[in-house]
Amino acid sequence: MHELSIAQNLVQLVEATAAEHQVMAVRSVRVRIGALSGVVGFALESAFGLVREGTVCAGASLDIEDVPVRIACPNCGSVTVNDLTFMLCPNCGRASSELLSGRELEIASIEVDESDCGCAASESVAALARC
Amino acid sequence: MTRILDVRQKILKQNDETARAMRARFHDAGTFVCDLVSSPGAGKTELLTYTMRELRERGMTCAAVVGDLATNNDAERLATSGAPAKQILTGTMCHLEADMVAESIRGWDLSTLDALFIENVGNLVCPATWDLGADKRILLFPVTEGEDKPLKYPTLINTADLVIINKLDLAEAVGFDRELAIHNVERVRPDVPVLELSVRNNAGLEAWMNWVVHHVAADVPVAPAEASSF
Numbered sequence: 001m002h003e004l005s006i007a008q009n010l011v012q013l014v015e016a017t018a019a020e021h022q023v024m025a026v027r028s029v030r031v032r033i034g035a036l037s038g039v040v041g042f043a044l045e046s047a048f049g050l051v052r053e054g055t056v057c058a059g060a061s062l063d064i065e066d067v068p069v070r071i072a073c074p075n076c077g078s079v080t081v082n083d084l085t086f087m088l089c090p091n092c093g094r095a096s097s098e099l100l101s102g103r104e105l106e107i108a109s110i111e112v113d114e115s116d117c118g119c120a121a122s123e124s125v126a127a128l129a130r131c
Numbered sequence: 132m133t134r135i136l137d138v139r140q141k142i143l144k145q146n147d148e149t150a151r152a153m154r155a156r157f158h159d160a161g162t163f164v165c166d167l168v169s170s171p172g173a174g175k176t177e178l179l180t181y182t183m184r185e186l187r188e189r190g191m192t193c194a195a196v197v198g199d200l201a202t203n204n205d206a207e208r209l210a211t212s213g214a215p216a217k218q219i220l221t222g223t224m225c226h227l228e229a230d231m232v233a234e235s236i237r238g239w240d241l242s243t244l245d246a247l248f249i250e251n252v253g254n255l256v257c258p259a260t261w262d263l264g265a266d267k268r269i270l271l272f273p274v275t276e277g278e279d280k281p282l283k284y285p286t287l288i289n290t291a292d293l294v295i296i297n298k299l300d301l302a303e304a305v306g307f308d309r310e311l312a313i314h315n316v317e318r319v320r321p322d323v324p325v326l327e328l329s330v331r332n333n334a335g336l337e338a339w340m341n342w343v344v345h346h347v348a349a350d351v352p353v354a355p356a357e358a359s360s361f
Contacts, residue, residue, distance in 0.1 A: 002225055002226055002256070002257035002260060002261075005224070005228065006142055006143065006260070009142050009143055009144075009145060009146070010142045012145075013138070013140055013142065013144065014138075017136060017138050021136055023136070027133055031142065036285070036286050036289050037260060037286075038256065038257070038259035038260040038286045038287070039260060084285040084286070084289075084319070085282040085285055085318060085319055086318055086319075087285075087289070087318065087319055087320065087321055088318070088321070095317070095321035095322070096321060097320070097321045097322040097323070099289075105141060105142050105143060105260065106139065106140065106141055106142060107138045107139070107140055107141075107142055108137075108138065108139060109135050109136060109137050109138050109139070110135070110136050110138060111133050111134070111135050111136075112133065112134050112136060113132070113133055113134075114132035114133060114134050
């Protein structure tokens, strides 16, 4: 259940971002998870549900974008691999060890209520720019 | 009204930064570092005990840190090689993280070490996601686990720099199909080198030691002026 540790890292990052932007509450968190990242979406959702309590994420949902595995085929260029047990080009069968995507484990963005954003409430142009 | 704040950061940013700093420190000290992963009972400790004893006999210095949920057994076995071995007790954690390794080697003079081995917690799933700052990740599959193990754990094998088919001495007893196993490794991780060995039967050990010694020799210390202050 390494997703628990990942969810803790995720919430810490969101808290840091929220503090930077003076946000009191986050509505949703968008993450990108590669098929070879070693992270299972529903397990991360369960873990997120546990660790978000008492943080700015308490009322936040997790929005997961699955990122497929793409490899560089010497013949066909960038191709998508749907079967992780066949890391070969699905068009021509050539092997490739060059991974173009699929290991992502990223936080893409967070959605916050306008009223919760200290920057928006402020008249300061500089503070707005920080958003 | 809602507002979207662009973040675009790696979720394991903190782990990756610690791993990167350790890697720089290992590089500056000229210490070759391996992270060994496998299921529980695949023979990591036995292989490392042999390897460290052999390296010492060849005049090289090495040490190991080993992750385990609850016991010091592995560190005690590794220490029989004569090399220092430190246990990292993970409690309920199913994998090692970079700061656990950093903490365990805190205060070590790495410049005195030619090689450092990190024996991960026996687990074919969770360690895949965590960079520990090692130069190479080695994945062990014992013949007793069957030929299709590589297909069942594509994520971890995709992070491996070397695959070892271990416990060759038991291959006949379990009817191990060597060619099928190698074919399956190549299907999931094209181009990864594969070594087959048995510490018990003294099989394949020369090729393994050559691999280790080659990498140890290639990893020389950076001149002091260039060394990182970390």
